[in-house]
Amino acid sequence: MATITKTIGTSSRDYSTIVAWEADLSDGDVYSDADDAVGVMYADSPFTDATVTINGGNDIGGSSGQNLSSITLTVVAASRHDGTAGSGALLKPTTASGHDQGVIRIDRDDVTIEWLDIDMDNDDDFTTADTRNTNKAIVLTGTNDNCIIRNMLIHDKYGNPGSNGLFMIHSIAAGGSSDTISILNNIIYNIVETTDDTSSAININGWQGTVNIYNNTVYNIESDDSGSSKSATAYRYNGHANQQANVKNNIAAKMVADTASYKRAFWDTGTGTANEDYNLSDDTISTAAYKATGSNSLPDQTLAQIDFVATGVGTEDLHLNTSSVAIDEGVDLGTTNGVNIDINQRDRDSEGDTWDIGAHEFGDLVAGTTGAAFLLFLD
Amino acid sequence: MELIVKIQSAGSNPAYQDGDVVQAMSLDQIYTVHAEMICNTSNFGFNTQGLRDVGTLLEKFESTINLYKFERVNSNDVKRINLDTLEESVISRTPNTDGEAIDIYQYLLRRLKSNRHKIFGSQGSEIWYGKRKIYDSSIITSVWNDIETETTNLQVNNRSWPFTPREKRGFVCINTSGRNYTGGSFTRVELSGETVAGKADPAFEDPPEEIPEDYNPVMLAKRKWFVPYWDLATELSNSVDDLRNNNIECDCRKPAEEREHIDILTYDKIVEEIL
Secondary structure (H helix, E strand, C coil): CCEEEEEECCCCCCECCHHHHHHCCCCCCCCCCCCEEEEEECCCCCECCCCEEECCCCCHHHCCCCCCCEEEEEECHHHCCCCCCCCCCEECCCCCCCCCCCCEEECCCCEEEECCEEECCCCCCCCCCECCCCCEEEEECCCCCCEEEECCEEEEEEECCCCCCEEEEEECCCCCCCCEEEEECCEEEEEEECCCECEEEEECCCCCCEEEEECCEEEEEECECCCCCCCEEEEEECCCCCCEEEEECCEEEEEECCCHHHEEEEEECCCCEEEEECCEEECCCCCHHHCCCCCCCEEEECHHHHCEEECCCCCCEEEECCCCCCCCCCCCCCCHHHCCECCCCCECCCCCCCCCCCCCCHHHCCCCCCCCCCCCCCC | CEEEEECCCCCCCCCCCCCEEEEEECHHHHHHHHHHHHCCHHHCCCCCCCCECCCCHHHHHHHHHEEEEEEECCCCCEEEEECCCCCEEEECCCCCCCCCCECHHHHHHHHCCCCCCCCECCCCCCEEEEEECCCCHHHHHHHHHHHHHHCCCCHHHCCCCCCCHHHHHHEEEEEEEEEEEECCEEEEECCCHHHHHHHHCCEECCCCCCCCCCCCCCEEECCCEECCHHHCHHHHCCCHHHHCCCCCCCCCCCCHHHCEEHHHHCEECCCCCCC
16 A cells, blocks of 8 residues: 555646546556555646546456545645635636536545635626536535545635525535544635525535534625525534534634524534534624534624634635634644644644634734735745 | 547446546637646746736736736725726725725735735735636637737647646547538537536436435436547547557647547437446
8 A cells, every 4th residue: 555646737747637637546557455545736727627526546447345545635735725715726617517516526435625725606706696507615425434624715606506505515415423524624705695595614414423623714605585594504514313513613704694593603403412612603693503602612703803804805815813802712623634734734733822713823924013014925 | 629538447337437538628728728827926926025016927817817906005905996897996904884804914914925926016005816707718818918928928839738648648638629511511610618518527317306405416427428439549540559558648639620520529328328
């Protein structure tokens, strides 16, 4: 067994597209039984794949039972986003992904997706509803034990894609009771359904194993409610009797729905077991059941108190700013699955940080004074 | 249109099958990917203040592919200009009526930390762009006009997808075209839009009439379309043995006037009753 690393990009890499890399995962000339496959993306040009289905890496070379041990799709350090759109390796599909299919569809165990910027917008702006049927960014199909989604940037869906609403990270089947999904340090924002449907950032409700939802930041999730009850939800979980939902250090801000009770920051559907604390919800949530709960959580915060760096359309930057109430209010979650690595690649563990709530750990920059001369930190 | 085609089955359905169209690229996509590589930030330097110079190809490119231009007005305010409508608005530390706000100092400090940043101008008068558009033909034309003005690159020389050596060894890389018939003669035409994108679609079972929220589409096959390259040695100008040899690079792409018609190369598994 070995780690087989292949580069992906359009400037003299091993593969020019993510789909081509995935299509080779069962090739016996490249991989052997129990190998770990790593695809490393470079920001040579935006990736435009409409749907990447990750179900390869089995029966390598046609030999039954010869399977990859794990699959990781990552971004080379120099091409990683800085927490804002368009700053690193970008996946912006140029065509529709198919309704409910997802831009990235994970249909096997032991898959990690990290550091990619997925721009869900299918037209030119954020004011005209797009007409494409793409409604999901990352779909976990059920065979997903030990799947990890981390340090992703997912943003800007505005429209009515069809029968179902918007789900940016969605588990659509139960998996096994001993299986685990981890969703860590992601930023998801501007997910707006325009015609009578729901909208959600992270929905792992039906999963029957363990769910770790840690240190994510979700902002501006909007549903449309023309006569029925459609929720705008940041996090939804615990819909299976066997589910163990661990939900900590997450931010949910600006849920927009026509009916107040359908603005839902943390929607614990209450069937299994939920372990929630150290989360933050804003004052758009008026129903207690959907606020951040737990003795160390921070419900009812204003946007001014959360203090993101920038919320202007087109220039969003959801890093914490100097006066954010989220700073130092999280809990240390250790290092399992890289939960200690924040959206800027800062290692909260090795830096000895007191953890913040959300995807960003504030200590990466020294607080400045407005209007002062800039310092340049060139890598 | 160019296609990359799978060689050898990766298992039973819904794994890839021998001959599956893995991906299809339109000419617009090809123009776009080359333009993006030419206009990549790594090809441009910084001015003495560590910012990007205005008026460069990089700035022209950013202004063409983005909807908004942002101009720092002073220590607190940023002017946002919609480049399609020229509508202007101001964002500052104090939230506007839509709740939009920005701490300009912190925002720029974070961007300038990266050597891939796209902040133009000079200190105190920084400019940047945001909200990336989907490429359409007018954007591609505009971008390539700028590239040809500012560099020696010509659009006509960038009509092929940059397939890698591994892709040429492990897959079949081909191109194809449509035809416009006039009487008994025809001219070859580029294919675009859904005609291209649909070639790499998976095949799913038809959904139920009422689709539940957690509906899991059943994938019948990872790809609906295939190229029976084993029967097309003449059309592809490569033997099946060479195409299936992982040690030999095969590039079956042809000049525009020699391309095979799409219907000669690609087949629908449902129509062919393979699915």
